[in-house]
Amino acid sequence: MPDPHLDMIQSVVPxxxxxxxxxxxxxxxWVHLRLCLTCGQVGxxxxxxxxxxxAxxxxxGHPIVQSFEPGENWRWCYVDETLV
Incomplete structure (x- = not known):
């Protein structure tokens, strides 16, 4: 079943x-960076x-981030604690 939070993903600018x-x-x-896919915050x-x-x-309430590391293209949902 797809993650129910995927509809919160927007086209963002870091x-x-x-x-x-x-x-x-x-x-x-910091060690590695993550990009919020709802608002573009880099954390x-x-x-x-x-x-x-x-945090x-x-x-x-922005659950999904994408790795902001060069060469990485995965997404994580903090609510469901899973890759999406």
């Missing part, structure tokens, strides 16, 4: 293509110290 917006603001490091992954992508997804 808000901070240079990195995690929150980490840049706080001057903290750091769950392996990063502050996990901004997950964004839960705070504003």
């Amino acid at each position: 808000q901070t293509p240079e990195g995690c917006g929150e980490c840049l603001r706080l001057n903290t490091a 750091c992954c769950d392996s990063s110290p502050l996990r901004h992508a997950r 964004h997804a839960h705070a504003v």
